[in-house]
Each structure stands twice: as structure tokens, then as C-alpha cells.
Amino acid sequence: xxxxxxxxxxxxxxxxxxxxFELNLVGHPEYPNISSLPPDETxxxxxxxxxxxxxxxxxxxxxxYAPILEITLIKKNLPSIYG
Numbered sequence: 600x601x602x603x604x605x606x607x608x609x610x611x612x613x614x615x616x617x618x619x620f621e622l623n624l625v626g627h628p629e630y631p632n633i634s635s636l637p638p639d640e641t642x643x644x645x646x647x648x649x650x651x652x653x654x655x656x657x658x659x660x661x662x663x664y665a666p667i668l669e670i671t672l673i674k675k676n677l678p679s680i681y682g
Contacts, residue, residue, distance in 0.1 A: 600623055613659040615658070622638070622641070622645070622658060624638070632669055
């Protein structure tokens with residue numbers, strides 16, 4: 600599911616675990632680093648975040664962890680002050 604389609608979903612759809620495996624953030628303007636990853640890899644990383652925290656894997660929860668993944672990817676690419 601393209602990220603633009605998420606805008607049209609209702610709350611109950613965002614909480615449906617069956618739709619979680621269709622998440623695709625490629626091209627999303629707020630997540631340029633996530634966009635560079637294959638969609639299945641992004642989904643797998645976000646699922647790991649959720650499962651480690653004991654949350655249900657659904658679109659709503661996956662999207663709530665997307666900023667954390669984006670920040671992690673940004674920090675990975677920043678030069679360290681320690682060289």
C-alpha cells in the first residue's frame with residue numbers, strides 16, 4: 600500500500616493487523632532515508648521495534664515508529680565528532 604493511500608484510511612483500518620504487511624513508505628517526503636530502503640526491509644525493521652516493545656503490529660503502530668527509524672538512519676549517516 601502506497602503511503603498516499605494511508606491518508607484515506609479510517610481509524611479502524613489503521614488498527615487492522617491484516618493491513619500492516621502492506622505498508623510502503625517509499626517516496627514519503629518526511630522519510631527520505633526510509634525511502635532508500637526496500638519496503639520489505641523497512642517493514643521488518645519496524646515490526647522488530649513493535650514486537651520488542653510488546654505492541655501489536657498494525658499500520659497505526661508502524662507509523663508511530665517510522666520517525667524513530669528515520670532518526671536512526673540519519674544518525675548512522677552523520678559524521679561523528681570523534682572521527
